[in-house]
Amino acid sequence: MRTVIFDLDGTLADTSRDLIGAANACFAGLGHGMPLDPVTDAATAFQGGRAMLRLGFGRLDHPAVEDAVTEQFPIFLDHYARDIDRHTRLYPGAVAAVDRLRDAGYAVGICTNKPEGLAETLMRRLGVRDRFDSLIGADTLPVRKPDPAPYRAAVEQAGGAVDRSVLIGDTVTDRDTARAAGVPCVLVGFGPAAAAMPDLAPAALLSHYDDLFDLVGRLIP
Known part of the structure; x- marks a missing residue:
């Protein structure tokens, strides 16, 4: 998958x-x-x-x-x-992009360096936990990103295959994780470090979540 x-x-x-x-x-x-x-x-x-x-x-x-x-x-x-969700908001278009992927048959998961319990709490409070087939946090395994093991676990927990997957991230840690796992990395171009993202040489840059579906379709065989 x-x-x-x-x-x-x-x-x-x-x-x-x-x-x-x-x-x-x-x-x-x-x-x-x-x-x-x-x-x-x-x-x-x-x-x-x-x-x-x-x-x-x-x-x-x-x-x-x-x-x-x-x-x-x-x-x-x-x-x-x-105060985990006092000001936190999902980025524009993120929910619609995830829903479109799921409707098209993709598995969708999360791999974060936030502790798993906090990540679970935040996603539930934001009302979107049920949209994700997996969630691997910083303390789920003995290692964390950029070690590729948490990424692989997130893919496998979601029911997917690593060689048909892609990582969406926003830091050099995500880029290095993807490289270690041998998968494409897409870095977002709408955060506070957006100007630095091209220098990290990701497989692609994402300027808005409206573009994610077509971009992923090109990267996953």
Whole structure:
């Protein structure tokens, strides 16, 4: 079965404001205010919680950034879980694109470096979990992207075949995952790091979800 696997943060949904909010809550709890900006730091948000904490502690000239990141990361996850969908929205056309793929017989899944439980919660709250045949998170397996094992698991859980699949993502991690799995990678061109996507040399760029169906049809044999 032909299969399309999506990254979540920055690909299916703009989660940046809620992620930045959770990181800033950590800094505020330490008396540091809110060093991260929800607009200018959105691209860092899609690199994960540790990346945001690292950026913030760096700006604060913390003497032991990595120790502070390790200490605050569980607290970040708690903050994020409480407000996981306050500002998060699916990108325009994403739901219609997924529905069109499913109607045409494609399997559809998610492979994310967000913890599986948080990803499940977010997709349910957004009302779209039932549209996806698989969901593999950062902690589903002992390894995470860019290791290809989570991607392969997402394809197999969806009932597909890796050699007839494609990954839709938004970062170099997704590009490297696809390369390791030997599949095409499509990178989105509508996020905060859109200008950098062509330099990653993906199989294709996606400017809007309205174009996804035809693009996937060209990439999957």
